[in-house]
Amino acid sequence: MTVASSLLQRFQHPAQVITTGFGFVVLVGTALLTLPIATVSGVSAGWVNALFTATSAVCVTGLVVVDTETHWSVFGELVIMGLMQVGGLGIMTLATLFTLLISGRLGLRARMFAQAETKTLAMSDLRRVVRNVALFTLVCEVITAGVLTGRFLLGYDEPFVRAVYLGAFHAVSAFNNAGFALWSDSLMRFVTDPWICLPIAGAVIVGGLGFPVMFELFRSWRRPSHWSVLTRITLGVTALLLVVGTLVFLVTEWRNPRTLGALDDSGKVLAAFFTAVMPRSGGFNSLNIADMYPSSWLVTDLLMFVGGGSAGTAGGIKVTTFGLLAFVIWAEMRGESDVNIGHRRLPQAAQRQAISIALLSVALVAVATYLLLVLTPHGLDQVLFEVVSAFGTVGLSTGITASVGPVGHVLLVVLMFIGRTGPLTLGTALALKDRTRRYQLPEERVIVG
Template identity: 75%
Template sequence: MTEALGGTAVFSEGAGEVKGRQAGWGSAVLDRFQNPTQVLATGFGSVVLIGTVLLTLPIATTSGESAGWVSALFTATSAVCVTGLVIVDTGAYWSSFGEGVIAGLVQVGGLGIMMMATLFTMLVSGRMGLRVRLMAQAQTSTLNVADARRVVRNVVIFSLVSEAIVAVILTARLMIKYDESFGEAVYHGVFHAISAFNNAGFALWPDSLMGFVTDPWICLTIAAAVIVGGLGFPVMFELLRSWRRPSRWSVLTRVSVVVTVLLLSSGTLVFLMTEWRNPGTMGALDDSEKLLASFFTAVMPRSSGFNSIDVSQMAPSSWLATDILMFIGAGSAGTGGGIKVTTFGLLAFVIWAELRGESRVNVGHRRLTESAQRQAVAISALGVALVAVSTYVLLVLTPHSLDKVLFEAVSAFSTTGLSTGITADVPPAGHLLLVVLMFIGRIGPLTLGSALALKERTRRYELPEERVIVG
C-alpha cells in the first residue's frame, strides 16, 4: 500500500513500514498529480484566457470588427473544453485566423485532457515504469521523468497520427465527391479531423454535417474518430496490443468497450425507431440511409457536437435519449466528457450486486474496491446536482421549455455541443452560466475522480455500526 505525505512516500508490507523520499523532479510531479484540480483548472483557465484575447482581435472575424468579449469567451471556452456549443456561426463569423485559433484551442484542450487523463489513470492503477526496491523486498511503481515524457510522447503521436488519417480520408472525399479544390479540401479535412478526434464538434458548415447525412465516407470516418478519441489512449493501446485476448483486458478496457458497444447499439435502435417516420429528420431517407443517420446520431452524444440530422426537429423522446447518452459520455481517459462510461458501468455492477445480495462487487475476474464504488456514486450524484441546478437557473433566465433547457445544460456539462437551437437565444447571463458549466464539466469528473483515488486514506479506527432504512 502507498500513502503519499508531501514529498515522502510511505510503503507498507504487512506490519512494517519503510519510508522512502522521492528525489528531484519526480517528487514534484507526483506532488502535483496529488492535486489535479489545481493543475487542470490553472492550465485550462490560462488557455481559455489566451484564446479569448486572440478571438477579440479584429483579424479574428470576417467583418474586421472586434468580437464581443462574451462571444470570444464562450467560443474559447467551448473550444478548449472541446464542447462545440456556439453562439455565432463558426464558418461565417470567424475569419481563417479565428478558425485557426479555434482549431488550435481544440487541439490543446484535447491533447491536454488526454495526456493528464492517461497519466492519472496509469498513476492510480500503479502501472508507471520505475520499480523501487525496498528493505522489505516490496515493489511499487512511481512516476518519474522518463515515464512522464514517454507517456506524453506516445499520446501526442497517437493523436496526431489518428488525426492525419482522418484528415486524408476527408480531404480525398471532399475533392472527389464534392469538387472542392485541393486547398479547400485540405483546410476542411484538417479542421474537422481535429474537431472529431478531440470530440469537439466544431463544424465550418452552418448546418454542421447535415449535408453529408447520406455519405458513409464522411459520417463513418467522423464517427470512428469520435469513438477512438473518446475511448482514449490507454484503452486503445491495450486493444491494439491484446485485441485477440479479451480475458487479459484490464477492468478499465473491459468496462469501456462493453458499455460503449451497448450504448451505441441501443442508441442506434432508439433513434431508428423514434425518428423513422419523422419528416423533419429521417423520414425522407431510405432504409440504409436511416441506419447510417441513426448510428451517427448515437455516436455523437458520446461527447461530440456534430449532427447529420436537424436536432431541433427530433422527437422529445429522442431528446431525452440523447440527454442520457450525453450525461454518460465517453471513456475515462479519452477526449470526451460526461460522467464517463466506466463510471456508468461500475454503477451498473454495483446495482446488480446489490440486487443479488452479494457483499462484493465483481467485474469479470476482478473485485471492485469499495473506494471505486464510492467514487462512481460521488461523481454521478454531483453531476446530477450540477445539471439540475443549472437547468433551474436557465429556466429562470430564458423563456424556453424544460426539455430544451435540460438538453442545453446536459450538453454543456458533458462537453458535447449538441443543441436544439436555443444557444444563441440565451441571454448573456445564461451564456456565462454555460461557460462555467462547460469548464466544470470538462475538468470536474477527471479531477474529482483522480483526487479521490489519489487521496485515499486508511482509517485507523472504526465507529460502531448502525443499520439505517434506505428507500
C-alpha cells in the same frame, strides 16, 4: 529529492494543474478571438462571444453563439482549431498521467482503481507516455483528414487547398470530440454520405475511448482474457450504448418526415448510427436536432450525460462510472457483499468514487437547469438538453444557445469548464486522497427506501 518525487508532489493536487492550465488557455484563446482579424467583418466579436467560443473550443464542446462559417475569419477558425487541439490533447495527456499515477503502474495494464499508495514515476516514463499520446493523436487525425480530404476533392470538387483545410479542421474537431464544423448546418448536407459521416464517427469513437484503452488494444487485441477491467468496461458499455442508441433513434424517428422519414432505408441506418455516436461527446449533427421528437431528446440527454471513456477526449460522467454503478446495483440486487467484475473484485473506494461523481453531476445539472429556466423563456426539454450538452461537453443543441442571453452564456461557460475539468479533477482527487481509518465506529442499520 529526486525528479520523480518532485513530480509526484506536483501531481498531488490535480485540481490546480487542470483548472489552472485550462483556464490559462481559455484566456489566451479569448484574447485572440477578440481581435478584429478573427472575424469576417473585421469588428471585434466582443468578450462574451469570444469567451464562450474559446471555452467551447478548449473544453472540446462545440456549442456556439455565432455561426462559425460566416462569423469567424480563417484566422479565427485556425485559433479555434488550435484551441481544440490543445484542449483535447491536454485532457487526454493529463487524464492518462493521472490514471497511471493512481494505478501505481506504468505500462498498458494501467489498473482502473486507486491504490492506497503510489509507486515511483520516472521522468523517462512520463516522457514516453506524453510522446505516445501525442503520436497516437497525430496518427488518428492524419488518417481521418486524409479520408475526408480525398472525399472533398473527388466527391465535391473542392480545390486542393480548401479540401485539405476542411479535412484537417474536421479531423481535429472529430478526434478531440469538439463538434465544431465549418458549415452552418453542421454535417446535415452529408447525412447520407458514408465517406464523410463514418470517418468522423470513427474518429469520435476512437478519441472518446481513451489512450490507455486504445493502446492496450493495440498490444493485446488477440488476448481479450488479458484485458484490464478498464478496457472491458469501456468497450462493453460503449458498444451497448451505441447499439441501443441507434435502435432507439431508428424506432423513434423512422417516420418523422423532418428527420429520418425523408431518407431511404440505408440513409436512415447511417443517420441513426451517426446520431447515436455524437451524444457520446462528438457534437456534430447530420439531422436537425430541433426537428427531433422530445422522446429522442430525452434519449440524447441520457447518452450525453454518460459520455465516453476515461482518459479520452469525451465528456460526461464516463462509461466507466456508468458501468461500475451498474455492477454495484447488480451485486446489491443479488445480495452479494462484494462487487465482482470478471475475475476481479471492485474496491469499496472505487464504488464510493463512482457514486460521488454521478450524484454530484446530477446535482450540478439540476441546479444549472433551474437557473437557466429562470433566466430564459425556453421550456424544460430545451433547457435540459442545453445544460446536459454543456456539462457533457457535447455541443449538440436544439437551437437556443444564441438566445439565452449574456448571463445564460456565462452560466454555460462555467458549466462547460466544470464539465470538462470537474469529473477528472474530482475522480483523481478522490482516488489520491484514499486513506485508511485506524478505528471503526459501532454499526447501526438505517432504513433505506
